[in-house]
Amino acid sequence: MTELRQALHRLGVETYGQGLVEITKPIKDWLSHLDIEDGLLTLFCRHTSASLLIQENADPDVCRDLEAFFARIAPEDGNLYVHNAEGPDDMPAHIRAALTQTQLSIPLHGGKLLLGTWQGVYLFEHRRAPHHREVVLHLIGE
C-alpha cells in the first residue's frame, strides 16, 4: 500500500540587488525534517521580477558572468520599453524572469536531492533594490 504524502513550506529569501542567491542549503534543511525518502520536490517563485535557476556552484565567476549576460540581453534602456513607470530596471526584470524559470522540480531519492555534483539551486534577483522574496517548496513522496 502506498504511503505517498505531501508537505509544503514557504521559504523566505533576502536579496541584495541583481544577482544569484544560492538557496540549496535552506531547501536541504527543510527536507531533512520531513522523513520522506523518495519523491519529487517542486520550487515555485511567487514573483515576476525574480526567478529560479540551477547553475554551477563551484566558481562564483559563473554567477557574475550570468548576471552580466542578462544585463546585456535585456538592457535598462527606456527607449526599448513602454512599461517604464516602475523604474528602469522593472521591464528588464520581467524579461529576465521570462527567460529563466518560475518553477523547478527535482527528484528525491534515498532522502537526497538528485542534483548533479556541480549543481546548486539559486534565486535570481532581477531588481536593483533589496527584496524579500518567497519560494514555495512542495514535496510529494514516501
Place this chain on the structure above:
Amino acid sequence: MTELRQALHRLGVETYGQGLVEITKPIKDWLSHLDIEDGLLTLFCRHTSASLLIQENADPDVCRDLEAFFARIAPEDGNLYVHNAEGPDDMPAHIRAALTQTQLSIPLHGGKLLLGTWQGVYLFEHRRAPHHREVVLHLIGE
C-alpha cells in the same frame, strides 16, 4: 491513510497572432470543480510554436514589451535560418518557445493556486496566424 488522487483536463485556447493570452481564469474554473485542496498543478503546452509563461497581469504594457523583446531577439529574417519552408515566422516561433516554458507546475494549498499577487498564467502564441492551442492540466493532490 492518504487520499491522494489525480485529475486531467485538456484546455483549448484560441489565439489571435503573436502575443500573450491569459489563461489563469479557465485554469481556476477547472480547479474549482475538483474538490482537491492541496496538491500540485502541472500545465503542459502541446505545441512547439507556442509556450507558457507566468508574468505580471497588472499592466498590459508588460505583455507588449515582452512580445517586442522576443521579436527583437529572434527576428523574422530568412538569412538567419535554414528552416524557412513553413513561413518566415515559424523558425522564430521555435526559438521563442525554446526560450520560454513548455511546462509549468504550481502548488495548490487550501483550494487556491499559490500564485504571487501579480502573477498570471499565459499562453504565449509565437505565430502570426490565429491558432487553436491545447494545454494539458494535470493535478495530483488530496
Place this chain on the structure above:
Amino acid sequence: MTELRQALHRLGVETYGQGLVEITKPIKDWLSHLDIEDGLLTLFCRHTSASLLIQENADPDVCRDLEAFFARIAPEDGNLYVHNAEGPDDMPAHIRAALTQTQLSIPLHGGKLLLGTWQGVYLFEHRRAPHHREVVLHLIGE
C-alpha cells in the same frame, strides 16, 4: 483507494558536441515496462552545461537553426566572460543551459505521454567535446 506509486530511472545519454540529441524513444521504452497508465513524468538533467528541450522532431533543420541561434546569442568570446578557465565553450554552455530547461514534466494518460504531434524530447549538449550525460526520470502515477 488510490494506487499511486513512484518509479525512478537514471538514463545515460551520449553526446557528440554541441546540438540536440533526441531522447523520446528511450524515455518511452522505460515507461513501457512500468504498468503505470496515468501520471506525471519528470525529467531532470544533472548538468550545468547541458539541458532539456521539447522541440519539433519533423525537420532536422529546426535543430540546426536552434543550435546556430544559441551560438549567436552566447558567443565564444573570452572578452565577454571572467570564467574562462574551463575552456572558451564553458561559460557560453552555462548561459545556454540557463536559457533552456534543467527539468521538464509531461503528463501521461492511457499509458502514453501527452506530447503534441510534432513534439520530441531532446537533451541539448552545450560543450564541444562528447560527454556522457545523465537524465533522471521520475514517474508518479497509477
